[in-house]
Amino acid sequence: MSKNPNLQSLRSVKELKYVNADNVTRYRAIMRYLYQQYQKLNYWLKPEQIYNGLMAWNLLKTYTLEQCQIDLDQLVEWGNLNSRHDGGRAVTVEEYLRKKSQYLITPYSIEIERLLGNLETVRGYGGSLEPTLFDTIGNILSIIREKAGLYTAGEALELWNNLFESFQKLHEASVDYIASLQTGTAEELMATDAFLLYKDSITRYLQDFVQALQRRSYKIEGALKQMTDEETQRFFQAVIDDEGRIPKLDEQVSPEQQFDELADKWDGLYRWFVGKGDSGSELMMLERASKDAIMKIVRSVVRIQERKRSGISRRKELDYLGQWFYRLDKLNEAHKLAAYAFGLFSARHLQGEDNRESDSQEQSMWKEVPIPRTLRSRSRKKNERQDTEAVIDRSRQKEAMREAFRLQHRRELEFLIKMVAAEEVRISQLDVISTETRLQILYWIGRCNASSTSSFQTPEGIEIQLHQPAQGERAILLSEDGRLELLDYRFNFRVVNESAWGDLLIGLEAS
Numbered sequence: 001m002s003k004n005p006n007l008q009s010l011r012s013v014k015e016l017k018y019v020n021a022d023n024v025t026r027y028r029a030i031m032r033y034l035y036q037q038y039q040k041l042n043y044w045l046k047p048e049q050i051y052n053g054l055m056a057w058n059l060l061k062t063y064t065l066e067q068c069q070i071d072l073d074q075l076v077e078w079g080n081l082n083s084r085h086d087g088g089r090a091v092t093v094e095e096y097l098r099k100k101s102q103y104l105i106t107p108y109s110i111e112i113e114r115l116l117g118n119l120e121t122v123r124g125y126g127g128s129l130e131p132t133l134f135d136t137i138g139n140i141l142s143i144i145r146e147k148a149g150l151y152t153a154g155e156a157l158e159l160w161n162n163l164f165e166s167f168q169k170l171h172e173a174s175v176d177y178i179a180s181l182q183t184g185t186a187e188e189l190m191a192t193d194a195f196l197l198y199k200d201s202i203t204r205y206l207q208d209f210v211q212a213l214q215r216r217s218y219k220i221e222g223a224l225k226q227m228t229d230e231e232t233q234r235f236f237q238a239v240i241d242d243e244g245r246i247p248k249l250d251e252q253v254s255p256e257q258q259f260d261e262l263a264d265k266w267d268g269l270y271r272w273f274v275g276k277g278d279s280g281s282e283l284m285m286l287e288r289a290s291k292d293a294i295m296k297i298v299r300s301v302v303r304i305q306e307r308k309r310s311g312i313s314r315r316k317e318l319d320y321l322g323q324w325f326y327r328l329d330k331l332n333e334a335h336k337l338a339a340y341a342f343g344l345f346s347a348r349h350l351q352g353e354d355n356r357e358s359d360s361q362e363q364s365m366w367k368e369v370p371i372p373r374t375l376r377s378r379s380r381k382k383n384e385r386q387d388t389e390a391v392i393d394r395s396r397q398k399e400a401m402r403e404a405f406r407l408q409h410r411r412e413l414e415f416l417i418k419m420v421a422a423e424e425v426r427i428s429q430l431d432v433i434s435t436e437t438r439l440q441i442l443y444w445i446g447r448c449n450a451s452s453t454s455s456f457q458t459p460e461g462i463e464i465q466l467h468q469p470a471q472g473e474r475a476i477l478l479s480e481d482g483r484l485e486l487l488d489y490r491f492n493f494r495v496v497n498e499s500a501w502g503d504l505l506i507g508l509e510a511s
Contacts, residue, residue, distance in 0.1 A: 147235075417505070428475035467490040
C-alpha cells in the first residue's frame with residue numbers, strides 16, 4: 001500500500017534523538033507540554049510559559065528556567081521545535097538582556113508525540129472484525145463508477161477519504177485481531193477451562209466475519225475489475241482538483257506527485273481485494289487465517305473437553321451399553337451398534353499367514369478365516385520369572401511344508417510341459433483347471449502385460465509370448481473354484497535354453 005523507499009525516506013531521524021537522550025525526562029516533558037498546548041490551539045509559546053507549565057506538573061523539582069532555555073535550544077537544533085523572535089516589550093532587565101524567542105512544535109514532532117501517546121495505551125494487538133466496512137467500500141466504488149468522472153466540488157475528495165480510511169481500518173483492524181489470537185496470552189487462555197465461556201462468542205464472531213467476507217467481497221472485486229484505467233484517472237484528477245481548492249501555506253506537493261501517491265494507494269487497494277499476477281489477494285489470506293483461527297479454537301475446546309471427561313467415571317454408561325449388546329439377537333445388529341458407539345478403530349498391522357479360501361473381492365471380512373496372533377502384555381507390572389523353555393522341534397512341520405511345496409512345483413512344471421508341447425494355446429481351448437493352474441495362468445498374463453514386449457522368460461528357460469485377441473473376443477476360464485471371464489488371450493511357448501530344459505525333464509522323470 002506504500003511506494004518503495006528512497007534515500008530521503010531512509011535517512012537518520014534526528015527528530016527522535018530526544019526520546020533516548022541523556023536528559024530524556026526533561027526533553028519529553030517539554031515536548032508533551034507543547035503537544036498538549038497544540039491540541040488546545042495554543043501554538044507559539046514563550047520559555048516562561050513552558051517552564052511554568054512543566055513546574056505545575058511537579059515532576060522536575062530542581063529544574064530552572066535557564067535549563068529549560070538550554071533544552072529548548074537543543075530541541076530546535078534537532079528539528080523538534082521552530083523558533084522565532086519575540087517582539088514583545090520587555091518588562092524587566094532580565095527579559096531585556098535575555099534573547100527572547102517563541103517556540104512551536106513541528107509537524108514531524110506532532111506525529112512522534114501522537115505515536116508515543118498511542119503506544120502508551122497499547123495493551124495487546126487489539127483490532128476488530130467489522131463486516132460493515134465491506135459494504136462501505138463496495139458502495140463507494142459503485143458511486144465512483146456511476147459518476148463516471150462527473151463530480152461536484154469536493155465530492156471526489158470526500159469519496160477518496162472515506163474509501164481509503166475504511167480500507168485502512170479494515171486491513172489494520174482485522175490483521176491486528178487475527179494476530180491477537182496467536183499471542184502467548186491467548187494460547188494460555190485456550191488451554192484453560194475458562195476459555196469455554198468465550199469459545200461460542202469468538203467462534204460466532206469469526207464465522208459471521210468470514211460469511212460477510214465471502215458474500216460481500218465479490219461486489220468489491222467485481223467493481224475494481226470493471227473500472228477502466230480512464231475512469232480511475234478521471235477520479236484521481238478530480239481528487240487532485242479538490243485538494244488544490246484547499247488553501248495551504250506550507251510546502252506544496254506537485255500534481256504529478258499527488259497522482260503517483262493516489263495511484264500507489266489504489267494499487268494497494270486493488271492487490272488487497274483482487275491480487276496481481278501470480279500472487280493471490282490478501283483478502284484470501286485473511287479468509288484463510290480466519291478459518292484457521294476457528295479451527296484452532298475448536299481444537300482447543302475439544303482438548304479441554306476431553307481432559308475434563310478423562311476424570312469422569314463412565315462405568316454406568318459402559319454397563320448400559322454392554323446390556324444393550326447383550327439384548328441383541330443378530331450379529332449384524334451388533335455390528336451396527338458398535339459402529340455407532342465406537343466408530344472406526346485405528347488400523348493395526350498384525351503379521352500372519354493369510355490363508356484365504358477365495359479370491360472373491362465381494363466376500364465379507366467376517367467370513368474370512370481368522371489368523372491367530374499372540375500379543376504380549378503391555379502392563380508395566382513385571383511378570384513373575386519363569387523357567388527357560390526348550391526350543392520346540394518343528395522339523396515335521398517344516399518337512400511337511402517342503403513336501404507340499406515340491407508337489408505344487410511339480411504340478412506347475414507338468415502344466416508348463418503340457419503347454420510347451422502344444423506350443424500355442426488359447427484361453428478358450430482350456431478345459432476345467434485347478435485353482436493352482438488358474439493362479440499360474442493369471443501370473444503369466446500379469447508378467448506379460450508388464451513387459452514392453454508382452455513376453456517373459458521362466459527360470460526353466462521357456463519364453464512365454466502373450467497375444468491379445470484382434471477383435472477383443474472374450475472367453476470363460478473354468479476352474480475348480482469358479483468361472484472367470486477375461487479376454488481370449490493366446491500364448492506361444494518356445495524353449496530358449498535347450499540344455500536347461502532337457503536337464504529339467506530328465507530330473508522330473510527320475511523323481
